Each structure stands twice: as structure tokens, then as C-alpha cells.
Amino acid sequence: MDxxxxQLLSLLRADARSTVATLAKKLGVSRGTVNNRITRLEDAGVIVGYTVRLRPESEPNRxxxxxxxxxxxxxxxRVVSLLLGDPAVVGLHDTNGRWDLLAELSVANIEEMSQALDRVRLIKAISATETSIHLKSYKLD
Structure with missing residues (x-):
């Protein structure tokens, strides 16, 4: 990926409903270039789907x-690029220490969580993962 x-993935993550014409104009390239790149990214498995983002409180059971x-x-x-294209990844952070990255995942049910974990584990350059389910959040006063 160049x-x-x-840049195209960034624009699609911000608004996956953007038209090819809008994307082409923002990127300063032709519509054909945008179409070809989207197709190539989909075929390569970088883009695995398109989704809608909702406010967390609108789906309390996620x-x-x-x-x-x-x-x-x-x-x-390369791993970051692949993870940013995964629909379950809603946040991705670079870290230091034992782990290189921290991914925030959000899914509708346990089956989707299992599928997301499988997709991440299949990325060749990932040597280890450790996942913790988010149970409850606390707010500081």
C-alpha cells in the first residue's frame, strides 16, 4: 500500500458512503483510479467490508x-493497515513495552468476537495476542 x-482508506473510514467522485476530488485523482484502488484493496482483503458507526450508548449490549x-x-x-480495514477494530493505538499495538474491538455478539479474533490472528506478522473483554467503565469525577 502506498x-x-x-489516504483513500482514511477517507473511507471517515465516511464509507462517500461517492467515488467525491473521493477522487479530495485525492486529486481520477474516478477510475479510485475505482481501481478500491477494487484492488477489496480483492487483497484490506477492505473487508463497509459499516455504520453508532454512538456507544445507542447499542448498550455490544x-x-x-x-x-x-x-x-x-x-x-502493514499490520496497522490491515487492522484499520477490519470492521471490528474501532480504535488502534501504538504502545511501548511487551505489546506493540493495542486494538479496541466492538462487535454485536460473541460469534462476531470469535470471527474478529480469528481474522486478526491470521495476519502473518502478528506473533502473539492477548484479549480482554470490556466489562464496565468508570468515570472520574
């Missing part, structure tokens, strides 16, 4: 989790 692919991820060698950029 810079244009990353399952949230935090996944700590260890990445082999210099593969972090």
Missing part, C-alpha cells in the same frame, strides 16, 4: 474488548 491507498498485539520485525505499518 500513500494514496492510505461487546467491547481490548486486544494487545505483538508484531514481528518491521511489519507494524
Amino acid at each position: 500513500t494514496l491507498d492510505q 461487546i467491547g474488548a481490548w486486544m494487545s498485539i505483538a508484531v514481528d520485525g518491521n511489519e507494524t505499518r
